[in-house]
Amino acid sequence: MNTFQVYYVDEENRMESMLVFSLKKNVDWSEDGLRIASWKYNMVGHGHADSINDVFKHYSMLSIDRRRKRQTRTINIGDIIVFDGNAWIISAFGFLRIPEILARKLL
Secondary structure, three states: OEEEEEEEEOHHHHHHHHHHHHHOOOOOHHHHHHHHHOOOEEEEEEEEEOOHHHHHHHHHOOOOOOOOOOOOOOOOOOOEEEEOOEEEEEEOOEEEEOOHHHHHHHO
């Protein structure tokens, strides 16, 4: 079992992150990295899992609690999973590994 943390991009930058990571198969980290570095990320969970796919599946399920004033959302394009010490951002084409220097700035 490996450790993981899940970070959701802030509501303010969510649409922009979805646009950046849904349209490109390869990310130019030198260009898009500056944009990403200005976004805010909030940790929403952590724990242990066998694979990054297991983490994605777990956070893809929506659980509705009518007592909450603000519902939580599911994991989406532009969100980050740190799995076994490596940061991965979710794109339309799968998981993209974030360069370590950028990951330290984001998280």
